[in-house]
Amino acid sequence: MDFTRRETLALGAGAAALTLLPAGAYAATVDELVNEFTGGADVADGGVNLDAPEIAENGNTVPISVSADGATAIMVLAAGNPTPPVATFNFGPLAGSSSASTRIRLAGTQDVIAVAKMADGSFARTSKEVKVTIGGCGG
Amino acid sequence: MAENVKARVRAPRSASAGEVATIKTLISHPMESGQRKDSQGNTIPRSIIHRFTCDFNGENVIDVKMEPAISTNPYFEFEAKIPEAGEFKFTWYDDDGSVYEESATVEVS
Numbered sequence: 673m674d675f676t677r678r679e680t681l682a683l684g685a686g687a688a689a690l691t692l693l694p695a696g697a698y699a700a701t702v703d704e705l706v707n708e709f710t711g712g713a714d715v716a717d718g719g720v721n722l723d724a725p726e727i728a729e730n731g732n733t734v735p736i737s738v739s740a741d742g743a744t745a746i747m748v749l750a751a752g753n754p755t756p757p758v759a760t761f762n763f764g765p766l767a768g769s770s771s772a773s774t775r776i777r778l779a780g781t782q783d784v785i786a787v788a789k790m791a792d793g794s795f796a797r798t799s800k801e802v803k804v805t806i807g808g809c810g811g
Numbered sequence: 812m813a814e815n816v817k818a819r820v821r822a823p824r825s826a827s828a829g830e831v832a833t834i835k836t837l838i839s840h841p842m843e844s845g846q847r848k849d850s851q852g853n854t855i856p857r858s859i860i861h862r863f864t865c866d867f868n869g870e871n872v873i874d875v876k877m878e879p880a881i882s883t884n885p886y887f888e889f890e891a892k893i894p895e896a897g898e899f900k901f902t903w904y905d906d907d908g909s910v911y912e913e914s915a916t917v918e919v920s
Contacts, residue, residue, distance in 0.1 A: 733882040750880050754846055757878040761889075764871025768831030768890030772873065775882040777844065809846045809880070 702751050706787055709747050709760075710795045715787065719796030720746065722786040723773075731778040731808030739771030740788035740796060746770065747789075751799075752782025753809060777808035816840055818913040820901055825918040826893045834865065834872075837886045838903050838911060844879035860885060860911075862904040867917075868897035893917055 706715065720740040728734040738746045738761070748758040761772045770788070778784070785799040821835040838860065845857025859879055865872040872891040891899070896919040903911040 737888070753880050755879055758880040759878060760876040762871075762874040762876070764866075764873060766867050766870045766872045766892045766894070768833075768872075768892045771890060772875070773886075773888040774875075775886050777880045777882050779846075808882070809844055 702749055702756050702785065705747075705749055705757060706785075706797070709787055709789070713793070713795055715795040715797045717796070718798060719790075720786045720788040720798040721771075722748075722784065722798050722800050724784050724800050724802050727803045727805065728778060729805050731780065731804040731806055733775045734778050734802060734804070734808070735773065735775050736784065737771065737773035738786045738788075739769065740786075740790070741770065742791050743770040743788040743796075744791050745789040746772070747787045748776070749785040749787070750776065750778055750782060751785060753777070753779050758784075778802060778804045779809040780804050780807045816905075816909070816911055818901065818903065818911055820899070820913050820915050822891075822899050822915040823893075823917060825920050828893070828895055828919050830893050831890050832893055832917075833888065834891050834899070835886070835888045836863075836865070836901055836913075837884060839884050840903075840905075842879070842881060842883045842885060846879070858906050860903045860905050863887060864902045865889070865891065866900045866902075867891060867893065868895070869900075872899075893919070895919055 723737045745762045747760045749756045750758050758776050763770050781803045783799045787797040818838040823832045843858040847855045863875045873889050899915040901913045
């Protein structure tokens, strides 16, 4: 059982969060998730590209793509979903570029947020509103 | 083991050394989010694929932590460097402990 660096960081962040909050009071809000990802570092605006449709007809499969030059990891959050985390892309040594595309679920009209971790340890974020006509996440 | 899980990957069969290629992957999986309710109003428990990795000759290309907000039949598109001939290995990790694997061989011309 060897932990990756990310898991170790997550464990550390989780432990820190637990010491600060009484048990049961932990609600994973977007800000908390971003803090967990960045370790409380400052986050610059811009530097991350987030492609998502203005209007998603079907919230069950919303195509998104993220890219950020020189990012080692990009985290995607859906601020209005019952569970905001969407995915974290970690780019390895053979990644041709720091970009990825996938399809996500959105419960309703909301902001989608992408936070990138750069190789030099700085962070950047961007967000984009997606209007959803039919909500996803199941009824 | 979720039923009828079938992985499909699209990677180039041949490339020139050092080329950057676009890789597309899809795996058929219901990705039960834990938010849906059955006809009695009981929540259907979460059962998703929570991690996807792609390696080339044992070196990591991308490692994705997946959450319930990833759609049914998770699709990923990304770019990979192909330094020499070898094999892509794609791995999906299911909540239920199953591991799905797929590979693609690349020749260098």
